[in-house]
Amino acid sequence: MxxxxxxxxxxxxxxxxxxxxxxxxxxxxxxxxxxxxxxxxxxxxxxxxxxxxxxNRMGLMRALMEERALALREAATDGPPPLGPGAEPRERLLAFLDGLVDVIARNKGLLAALGHAITTTHHPDPTPSATGPAEPKPAHGEHPVYQFWHGHLAGLIAEQRPDLDADLIAHLLLAALQSEQILHLLEQGGGERLRDTLRTVATALLDSREDRPHQP
Structure with a gap:
């Protein structure tokens, strides 16, 4: 033993x-x-x-991302505020975006590489079957890491601004983190710049209509 x-x-x-x-x-x-x-x-x-x-290498990269993503998930669901429960939706969302930037900055290019593997390796193009039409190709967002990130962001946005399309905004925020331009920024040590800019964008989105100055 x-x-x-x-x-x-x-x-x-x-x-x-x-x-x-x-x-x-x-x-x-x-x-x-x-x-x-x-x-x-x-x-x-x-x-x-x-x-x-x-x-293989992709299996290694996937394990790394999933482990780091699991730590962020546990902090977001069970950890102390502002990332965990107990804070206002606005503060939790900003803290979660900070956490995302930290994970991605420490693992540059990993999210994009995983996205490519998920969409090309695990979900082959649909082919017609003998019993009916082809099955639709599963979406990238079905990967559990992306699914949680998207769902958590969308939920917090919906709590703060139920008048917005929270589902689409969450996709847009995550898509920005996967772009070549953002990867290049992180390679140049721009993690703090990315974090501050994401906070600015998110804060503008989360401002309630009542809090905004009157526009003629």
């Missing part, structure tokens, strides 16, 4: 080391520029360990 526990502890330690090494490499390179060999060397483990645990 002690040997089994030790093996589990070793496996958990290796997983943490691999993910931390990948995150560190992502501060210098885009996902497609990182090899499994580089990750193994940086983590201090054998290349076979990385392949065994994650399958």
């Amino acid at each position: 002690a040997e089994v526990r030790r093996e589990r502890a070793d496996a958990a330690r290796n997983r943490r080391a691999i993910l931390l090494a990948t995150e560190e490499l992502l501060t210098q390179f885009r996902p497609e520029q990182i090899s499994m060999e580089q990750v193994a060397a940086a983590a201090g483990v054998g290349k076979g360990t990385v392949f065994h645990r994650f399958g």
